[in-house]
Amino acid sequence: MKPAPFEYHLPTSLDETVEMLSKFSGDDGRILAGGQSLVPIMAFRLAHPNHLIDINNVVEFNKVDVENGALFIGATARHARFHTPVCKGILGNLLTSVVQHIAHYPIRQRGTFCGSIAHADPASEWCLVATTLEANMLAKSISSERKIDAADFFETIMTTSLAEDELLCGVQIPLLHDETKFGFEEFSRRAGDFGIVMALVAYREEGGVIVDPRIGVGGAEDRPRRIIEAENTLKREVPSDDVFRAAAEAAAAAIDPMEDHATNAQYRRDLTSALVRRALERAAS
Amino acid sequence: MTEQKNINFKINGKEYKIAVDPRWTLADVIRDHCGQTGTHLGCEHGVCGACTILLNGTPIRSCLMFGIQADGAEIRTVEGLADKESYHPLQKAFMEHHALQCGYCTPGFLMLAVGILEAQPNISDDELNDVLSSNLCRCTGYVNIIKAVRAAREEMKTT
Numbered sequence: 001m002k003p004a005p006f007e008y009h010l011p012t013s014l015d016e017t018v019e020m021l022s023k024f025s026g027d028d029g030r031i032l033a034g035g036q037s038l039v040p041i042m043a044f045r046l047a048h049p050n051h052l053i054d055i056n057n058v059v060e061f062n063k064v065d066v067e068n069g070a071l072f073i074g075a076t077a078r079h080a081r082f083h084t085p086v087c088k089g090i091l092g093n094l095l096t097s098v099v100q101h102i103a104h105y106p107i108r109q110r111g112t113f114c115g116s117i118a119h120a121d122p123a124s125e126w127c128l129v130a131t132t133l134e135a136n137m138l139a140k141s142i143s144s145e146r147k148i149d150a151a152d153f154f155e156t157i158m159t160t161s162l163a164e165d166e167l168l169c170g171v172q173i174p175l176l177h178d179e180t181k182f183g184f185e186e187f188s189r190r191a192g193d194f195g196i197v198m199a200l201v202a203y204r205e206e207g208g209v210i211v212d213p214r215i216g217v218g219g220a221e222d223r224p225r226r227i228i229e230a231e232n233t234l235k236r237e238v239p240s241d242d243v244f245r246a247a248a249e250a251a252a253a254a255i256d257p258m259e260d261h262a263t264n265a266q267y268r269r270d271l272t273s274a275l276v277r278r279a280l281e282r283a284a285s
Numbered sequence: 286m287t288e289q290k291n292i293n294f295k296i297n298g299k300e301y302k303i304a305v306d307p308r309w310t311l312a313d314v315i316r317d318h319c320g321q322t323g324t325h326l327g328c329e330h331g332v333c334g335a336c337t338i339l340l341n342g343t344p345i346r347s348c349l350m351f352g353i354q355a356d357g358a359e360i361r362t363v364e365g366l367a368d369k370e371s372y373h374p375l376q377k378a379f380m381e382h383h384a385l386q387c388g389y390c391t392p393g394f395l396m397l398a399v400g401i402l403e404a405q406p407n408i409s410d411d412e413l414n415d416v417l418s419s420n421l422c423r424c425t426g427y428v429n430i431i432k433a434v435r436a437a438r439e440e441m442k443t444t
Contacts, residue, residue, distance in 0.1 A: 001329040001330070002308065002310075002313075002329075003308045003310070003351075004308065005287045005306070005307070005308050006287060006307055006308060007287050007288070007307065008287070008290065008307035008351070008353055035349055035350055035351075035354075036331060036346075036349055039310070039330075039331070039348075039349045039350065039351070040330035040331050040349065043310075043329055043330050043348070044330065052307070054354060056354065100415070104334070104416075104418065104419035105344065105397075105401070105415070105416045105419050106334065106337055106343075106344045106345050106346050106397065106400075106419055107331065107346065107349070107419075109343045109344065109345050110345050110346075110349065110350065191415070191418040192418060192419065
């Protein structure tokens with residue numbers, strides 16, 4: 001239950017961080033942000049990196065800002081920052097309603113938004129938010145800088161398209177239209193435990209019918225995903241119980257659920273159907 | 286072997302200057318290298334909350350950060366709650382409401398509760414329940430812990 005030895009590095013700027021990452025990533029060097037997932041994994045010796053690059057002293061990473069129609073979330077912005085809305089409008093409220101589902105209060109004081117994204121646990125609430133709201137991940141290495149669409153970022157369980165020498169230096173989430181309705185629902189067995197399935201939905205109404213529907217499901221598959229088949233059942237429909245049920249059933253039918261020692265695929269399908277329906281009802285209410 | 290590094294920090298106002306291995310968790314540094322054994326270790330992977338301390342005023346799991354990261358920090362542990370004359374209102378409330386049996390989880394619960402009551406003196410019952418769900422207690426069934434923290438919330442407002 002004690003982490004294996006490693007060398008500790010403490011950069012103070014973005015440039016220094018990517019330089020260190022380029023130097024040490026080939027020798028199993030990792031970024032340490034909040035550490036709320038990495039440290040337990042190290043305690044179990046499931047990970048034993050040779051180098052940890054602690055980015056908590058890089059002042060420029062501790063930034064949450066609205067710029068160019070999107071919310072920018074820097075590499076060390078902690079979950080607790082979202083306990084109250086970080087920006088005006090619907091997006092700030094949405095993030096505040098989601099953050100309460102992430103682990104527990106003391107964990108949220110240390111864990112970071114970008115750390116969750118880079119860790120890519122299929123049961124991560126922030127990964128589901130990033131996918132459903134079409135976030136862009138900003139990746140930087142010593143020689144390159146690129147934006148990665150959420151749809152191309154999450155590859156499978158705890159695996160992303162980041163190269164080993166690339167740092168996730170921030171995430172951009174497009175601001176939401178003022179009339180967007182949203183709902184988030186999650187099922188877990190204990191308060192603060194990993195969600196087994198979670199659903200995030202958002203849509204607007206124009207002339208009484210649904211436009212721009214989004215239905216994202218997390219925890220059910222090996223990565224969070226928008227369920228296009230379910231979104232299509234909502235398009236141009238008048239919101240109603242029947243329409244929501246049809247979308248929920250379409251989502252449950254479209255997923256390829258994970259199984260584990262405690263749950264089978266059918267259980268995750270049933271949860272998906274129930275949670276998508278509840279999230280749509282919450283959005284409508 | 287990795288190199289030890291010198292760090293400075295305060296525990297309950299007292300300055301410590303020590304050399305640490307990077308791999309030592311903050312909990313181990315506090316207990317084994319500063320001799321402050323009031324902070325308990327239960328699961329050592331962030332689930333139980335027995336090791337909760339205040340880092341610059343905020344409750345965190347001391348098993349989920351490395352001691353080396355606490356360089357320059359102000360740490361508060363259960364040893365710092367009582368003063369020479371009397372117990373802290375939370376400690377009194379835990380005794381009055383029988384909020385512990387074996388006592389193993391108690392230091393973590395006390396530091397969690399002190400942190401939240403100092404940050405949000407008017408916290409609602411519902412929010413308090415949510416915060417207290419962070420830590421595990423296998424003896425009390427939580428009811429008496431909740432009673433004690435609610436009582437301390439009122440007491441701390443008047444002192």
